[in-house]
Amino acid sequence: MYCVITVLLATACGGSGDGSAAVEPRAVGPAKGSVTWYAINFGPEGLPQKLIDAFEDKHPGITVEYQPAPNNTDTMRATLTTEISGGSSAIDIYNGDIVWPAQFGDASLAMPLDAHLPDDYWDRFPEERARTTEYNGEHLAAPLYSDAGFLYYRKDLLEKHDLPVPKTWEELAETAAKLQDAGDVRYGYVGQWANYEGLTVNWTEMSAAAGGRTVSADGERPAIDSDTNARVLGFMRDMIKDGVAPSATTSFQEPQSLQTFLEGDAAFHRNWAHGLGESDNPEVSHVVGKVGMSPLPSFEGTDGPGPSASGGWNMMVNPHSDALGASLAFLEWMTGPDAQRILAENGVIPALDEVLNDRGLQQDNPALAAAADVPVVSRPSDTPRYPQVSHGVYTNLNGALAGSVTPREALGAASDEIRRALNGRAL
Template sequence: MPPRRRVSARRQWSAGTSALALTAVALAGCASPPPDLTDPANRAEGSGTIVWVSSPTLRNASDDARQVLVDAFEQAYPSIKVDLQPGPDNSDRLREKLSGEISAGSVTPDVYSGDVVWPADFAQDGLALPLNGYLPDSFWSQFAKPGTPLADNTLIQAMSYRGKIYAVPYFIDEGFLFYRKDLLAQAGLPAPATWEQLVADANALKQRHLPYLFAWQGDAYEGLMCTWTELLADAYGGQSTPDSSAAIVDQSTATRLASPQALKALDFLRALINDGLSPADVSGYEEPQADSAFDNGTAAFLRSWDSSYANAISATSVIHDPAQVGVMPLPTFAGQQGVGFSVIGGWNLFVNPHSRNLTADLTFLRWMAGPQAQRILATQFSEIPSNYAVRTDPSVTLNNPVLAAATRTRLISRPSSAPGYGRLSPTIYLTLHKALPAKPNAHAADPCTTLLSAATQIDSTVRSTLPCDAAGGG
């Protein structure tokens, strides 16, 4: 598992998006699907060449999952050729490129890879084709446990806007807890199932003069938003089904920020710093710094993405022994049921509404979501499959601790189900960051009033249940 590129959660988003003429949106949304496309017994495959724009999935271009997938697809469908065109390796630049080209009416790319938080914005701006009119319910059901209603399918809801599905999950990234199995064994400690137990384990390791710190992403960027989303969901014990109305998303997000549960989550992060259980400068950590603290032996615990496992067992890590590295779903707060929540990252496949190769596009999407492509992603590139059957197949997970842990996670979406996430996210993480001490017991903004400030910036009419609001502030 070589170190690889980083995903959506590591990007900061610009607030603006490109707009497309409403006429184009209407034409794309109202087009009638060819009758054979939704009938598995009589499905056309299409022919010709489709253009797929996708950013690199690996740093080493000679070991590229994209080309491996293209080669396998073309072997399965000889009448269709895929022109793989690399996109920028930065999400913002990729978004700018695609927005400019598609809003100008370009018929290519036919298919493009995009971030998990894009669907609502791209749907509103007419940059993506609604796909549920072309692909049957049986197609979308493969992304969750059999029998799961579509409304409860977390992955598909993250792809949806106003009842339409605008993207196909390609592969997933999730947050995990990495921990030093050898250190916990030396101290006779369990792997922490709760955040409170993690604190207890860290203190016990510290008393034995063993590495004990917990590293996480605390800088003022999207990674903090992901860490926060997980902890807030843990404090609440879940998340309500997202709504596609921007006003309702803002109201719900603001209400959750202006709550005792949010204060509990923020106080937990502050205590980790003030009590010396996280690196002193963790409020400046992004993924590389957090990974480095774990890989160099400073930290015994790490909240990070699935790719961090490859770094931990690489030759450059002081650990490098897989037997010493544990990976598990994130903990939750004591009193909550099950494991903690893992925020959804990863990449998805969108169709250009101007594409002239729709039949071939859909054939490509069906194959990419199917077992052959998903097995390639999992077994050759250690990506977490979006296809539920492949994701939970023991033959896939047996020798990969990350994929095994992924079968037990509980996924949570960021509040991106309505347009405007590029505005919403920075409002939250920039404000929250002010309440994180730059070092233990350094001055930082009051957590209660900080949360109230974030909430009122999002929705000035929010009804707060925070104690600082009841007391009149401060």
């Protein structure tokens, strides 16, 4: 039984929060009526509606309208900020990026959930995945699905030249150059190095693989301007100077870099878990059956594979919603086993522990097993000023990759901008 359905029992479902957006458990209303769900389209075409149909079949008193959001997360965040801060109830529940809880919690744009869900609700998720939904001791979001970054490679070309899958970034650059020199591919490596959030993701992974950080462990000061990070950023710039990565990669986001790889123009590619399914889709890929997937590389002198940045999306509730009871029922079902299994069967990495580790599902989708084992590093998003922190990272690093400033100058400028953001003085 859902705690949100039996409203009179809702006070037993968890402790109440102190946030200004808190809604008393008894005030959520009945789990019936219409809900508007605002989300970026995810998974294969039609997956959101498939989930809605399955939910409505189990909850005939609730109807859900899916409202597609812009694919650019910054645009989506701006839209939600404007709508919800203005008191609008047009959107009841929405998908939120994994890095949003602190920002949205600080601005009262998401309803704290602990008072409205069972006490053991968070036990269904991996500990770190549940932790990323917290701000000031409150869960501001519920994990919907996870994601991880992987290295995609042309296994046919490695086999042709009897070359191993690279374990380090240095080895990847050398192997890529060999494949380019042999005339097998135009480019050696493509990632997401454009002037946007994706570069912060790529940077977080590569910096951590060398032992670097962007923000100190206590979250109070910048740590990006270090010798370790200068080595990493210099290596990235050299990949472009040496022709291993195309100069256009400084404008590549996920779609452009993936398309380059799917067309057979690159030997190695970093992307999220959906890249495997796209690589084997004959409707969009010229490299079907020729692609392998592995953890990201480390750097020489470090142990183990490189980490993936934490990825994925949550579900968050508009505190101004007129259908809180129905929204909470939808949220709990979407993060439960039925919906999570539908996600997994459609190539999306579920957030629910029991589904993520289902052996049968892992056999059908190797990305599930890989995601369950890959080491993870979080972006420095525990601060409400994370958008400003990330902006300081990707704008300055993109300038260094494009060659307009030196790596050390870029790291110094990024450090200054991060410091201002952490001190609450960023624009």
